[in-house]
Amino acid sequence: MPDTDARITAVDTYDIRFPTSRELAGSDAMNPDPDYSAAYVVLRTDEAQGADGHGFAFTIGRGNEVQVAAIHALGHHVVGRSVAALCADPGALYRDLTGDSQLRWLGPEKGVLHMAVGAVVNAVWDLAARRAGKPLWKLLADAEPEWLVRQADLRYLTDALTPQRALELLRRGRDGADGRAARLLATGFPAYTTSPGWLGYDDDKLTRLAREAVADGFTQIKLKVGADLADDIRRCRAARAAIGPGVKLAIDANQRWEVAEAVRWTRALAEFGPYWIEEPTSPDDILGHAAIRRAVAPVKVATGEHAANRVVFKQLLQAGAVDVVQLDAARVGGVNENLAILLLAAEFGVPVCPHAGGVGLCELVQHLAMFDYVALAGTTEDRAIEYVDHLHDHFLDPVVIRAGRYAAPTAPGFSAALRPESVARYTYPGGTFWAADLDPTGGRTA
Amino acid sequence: MPDTDARITAVDTYDIRFPTSRELAGSDAMNPDPDYSAAYVVLRTDEAQGADGHGFAFTIGRGNEVQVAAIHALGHHVVGRSVAALCADPGALYRDLTGDSQLRWLGPEKGVLHMAVGAVVNAVWDLAARRAGKPLWKLLADAEPEWLVRQADLRYLTDALTPQRALELLRRGRDGADGRAARLLATGFPAYTTSPGWLGYDDDKLTRLAREAVADGFTQIKLKVGADLADDIRRCRAARAAIGPGVKLAIDANQRWEVAEAVRWTRALAEFGPYWIEEPTSPDDILGHAAIRRAVAPVKVATGEHAANRVVFKQLLQAGAVDVVQLDAARVGGVNENLAILLLAAEFGVPVCPHAGGVGLCELVQHLAMFDYVALAGTTEDRAIEYVDHLHDHFLDPVVIRAGRYAAPTAPGFSAALRPESVARYTYPGGTFWAADLDPTGGRTA
Structure with a gap:
């Protein structure tokens, strides 16, 4: 039975780094x-x-210590709070964190400080779900629409989505939710895989992995593009040959292009039938994405993993700049802001295909997509969660992929806990892996 | 004679905090x-x-240690570099800092990490100007247009401003530049003052300071608004009565409102003839600002102090969202990015009235506005630099205001150096002021 007097006693932070650069996975x-x-x-x-x-916040190496420092700077808002009150209303903490006027200056609501807010807020949701004995997706799907609207951060969104309209969307989403939850538990949620398409892989590896992906049941793969057009034409041709005409081929430029360049390059790859072009230019360029989308249709435009906050998503939708909303579980201010982003996407009728990969992003984001299916959007049509097959072993409750689909997690929580042995090994620079790696003697005893 | 073999030997960082919250200046x-x-x-x-x-990067207190950590994370790009090469091409370092792919993830190009880039890049420009024996505004105004175009960060801007067009603007700006430089040295650059209008001041203090501002030669003052409409009506009435009909009255909501609320509130204050409404809503809401601008005209819309980067400014201009571009010297990636922002404003024909105040923002930004006048925009019409009369004494080369105008700095550099005694006193938490203030014995000896 939960202790109603329990308090948060500490906010412990860890700088965890995996040496993935040595394998070019993620390039x-x-x-x-x-x-x-x-x-x-x-x-x-x-x-x-x-x-x-x-x-956690996800980073790609250098600067992770800055991210840790930002989380540390939020700790005084959390320590001493009632656990029961925190879990009953994570939004109260969310508002305190985003409303700390001195810390807000460091964003506002973007970059290192905002990702730190997301890490802390998501930890509260993990705690709340564990205490409720439910996976987070189920906690959200079971929650009262009135409570969810209060949890969603609708600030600066009311010209596109009022609280009243959000409540209507959530009430509508409850119709048939029990049946969808049962189907989700039985058959999972669609995934697509980025594992074949990293830029550092040669054509043979790309072809082999693309064939394996199809054999494994994936109906969409993704290729990284944007460094060299001739290479991209060759790689897209190889990928399309490997997967055949019936499997979707998404391409991802990771912000590489100017607006006009994005249009030219995407058109040059059009013969390979790309399903979407992802992050064609600066993630801040809403109007640029809108111009690209108009020019490259029927190729879809997808973005969002680097969209700083809900206000950017609002405008991407208002401007007709995206066909696919790629929310990220660890870039914005946590579940409270992602509820708002899911509501915006539902209001505009644009599908959400979350960004994942990295460290633990698959583990987190599956809960948001599954809540969206069960109790908001109500469909998996045109929807799939990104999947990348690395670093899952470091989590206590890793994602499970079966026949190209995410199995619904059933363990209580947000699937965010790392294995203690992984923390001990990959803490930077003092963990056993890094201490040996950074040791100028090469780990030899003197 | 400069040493052509000299190298950068250290990137020293300091956490400097002034206890301004105790006086409500800045509220x-x-x-x-x-x-x-x-x-x-x-x-x-x-x-x-x-x-x-x-x-330096400017913050407002808590979290300054995170900002310092971010600057520290950039140090390895700078230490060991040739001083002569760095000063001959600050853009090379700028590109290395913004292009560090691991650190870039923490933005990209926004928030804590991007402000850290700005601090380091601006320090290089300070060094370059000192070595050239010129104030920064003069170094920029004397530079070849071809070199300035290479220094300006035009990435992601080419749909609005090509390098060729930027070169044309800079060449056009050189016509008559010598005469404007002479006039600038003789008469300075227009300022407006925010000192009367802080929200924490009572009406008597507001009225007294507003009258003093007019007596001191200012032709524009600014009031903070947005907390309570009845208060704002009373305060705007008092301010207008104090300054008379011929002085401009700007109002500043500091991001307080939803889009519709901004329209209603601004219209409710229209009878007092506000010159501009500043930061009516989220600084990320380009489309929101455009909607507000359409609705509140002829009141102008001003924003920019929290615009994360040049891509946001590009869109504010493309969308017709602003009448006044308020660039900030220490929010974006330093001089290289601000050159691009000045060029964008020139291309769209929108005046730049820089944000200042805080710690040292007046000192920095005067150089950018003066370069703009002398060698780019070529006019001071509809232009003024914000002025706030505090904390200047901590700088070795503080701004000088005469008859409501900034006197052109003549000392070499970017006016960014703090007095050593101020650093010793206000370093947090170990400086003499904070050590005594934080001492639980109240500074009494045991």
Whole structure:
């Protein structure tokens, strides 16, 4: 039975880095050598046998210590709070964190500080779901629409989505939710895979992995493009030959292009039938995405993994700049802001295909997509969650993929907890892996 | 004679905080109690009797340590570089800093990491101007247009401004530049003052300071609004009565409103003839600003101090969302990005009235506005630099205001260097002021 007097006693932070740059997994036109990293946060409580709350911001290596420092700067808002009150209303903490006027200046609502807010807020949702004994998607799907509207951050959105309209969307989403939850548990949620398409892979590896993806049941793969057009033509041709005409081929430029260049390059790849072009230019360029979308149709435009906050998503939708909303679980201010982004997408009738990969982004984002299916959008049509097959073993409750679909998680929480042995090994620079790697003697004893 | 072999030997960082919250100077509808702070950086060299390079990011208190950590994370790009090469081409370092793919993830190009880039890049420009023996505005005004175009960051802007067009604007700006430089040195650049209008001031203080501003020669003042409409009506009435009909009255909501609320509130204050409404809503809401501007004309719309980067400014101009571009010297990636923003404003024919105040923002931004006047826009019409009369004494080369105008700085550099005694006193938490203030014994000896 939960202790109603329990308090948060500590906000512990960890700088976790995985040496992924050594394998070129994750390489794209803008990010040649990422070391996938997590600025990891654990909320400790004084509840006997009580759960901790886990969350993280995802980074790609250098600067993860800055991200950790930002999470640390938020700690005073959390320590000492009532666990029961926090879990009953995560939005109260969310508003305190985003409303801290001095810290707000460092964004506002963008970049390092905002990702830190997301890490802490998501840790609270993890804690709340553990205490409720439910996976987060189910906690959200079971929640009262009135409560969800209060949790969603609708500030600066009311010209596109009023609280009253959000409530209508959530009430509509409840129709048939029980049946969809049962189907989700039985058959999972569609996935697509980026694993074949990293820019650092040669054509043989790309072809082999693309064939394996289709054999594994995926109906969409994604290729990184944007470094060299001749290479991209060759790689898209190889990928299309490997997967055949019936499987979707998405392409991803990772912000590489100017607006006109994005149009030219995408058109040059059109013969291979790309399903969408992802991040064609600066993630801040709403009007640029709108111009690209008008010019490259019927190729769809997808973006969102680097959209700083809900106000950017609002405008992408208002401007008709996107066909696919790629929300990210760890870039914006956590579940409270992502509820608003899901509501915006529902209001505009645009499908959400979340960004994942990295460290633990698959683990987090599946909960948001599954809530959206069960209790908001009500469909998986034109929807799929990105899947990348690395670093899952470091999580206590890793994602499970069967026949190209995410199995619905059933363990309580937000699937955000890292294995203690992974924390011990990959903490930077003092964990056992990095201490040996950084040791000038090469780890040899003197 | 400069040492052509000199290198950068250190990137020293300082967490400087001034206890401004104790006086309510700087209070507005979103920022009730700022402690104006600087994440201050000094580039050291091994040049005998050589100058250091000074720069900073401005914050308002808590989190300044995160900003310092971000500057520290950039240091490895700078240490060991040739001082002569760095000063001959600051853009090369700018591209290395913004192109560090791992650090870029933390923005991209926004928030804490991007402000850190700005601090370091501005320190390089300070160093370059000191070595050239010129104030920065003059170094820029004397530079070849071809070189300036290469320094300006035009990435993601070419749908609005090509390098060729930027070159034309800079060449056009040179016509008559010598005469304008002479006039600038003789008569300075127009200023407006925010000092009377802080939200924490009572009506008597507001009225007294507004009258003093007019007596001091200012032709525009600014009032903070947005917390309470009845208060704002009373305060605007008092301010208009104090300054008379011929002085401009700007109002500033500091992002307080939803789009529809901004329209209603601004219209409710229209009888007092506001010149512009500043930051009516989220600084990320380009389309929102455009809607507000259409609805509140002839009141102008001004924004920019929290615009994350040049891509946001591009869209504000493309969307017809602003009448006044309020660039900030320390929010974006330094001089290289601000050159692009000045060029965009010139291309769209929109005046630049820089944001200032805080710590040292007046000192920095005067150089950009004066370059714009002398060698780009070519006019001071509809242009004024914000002025706030606090914290200047902490700078070695503080701004000088005469008859409501900024006197052109003549000392070499970017006016960014703090007095050593101010650094010693206000370094947080170890400086003499904070050590005594934070001492639980109240500074009494045991």
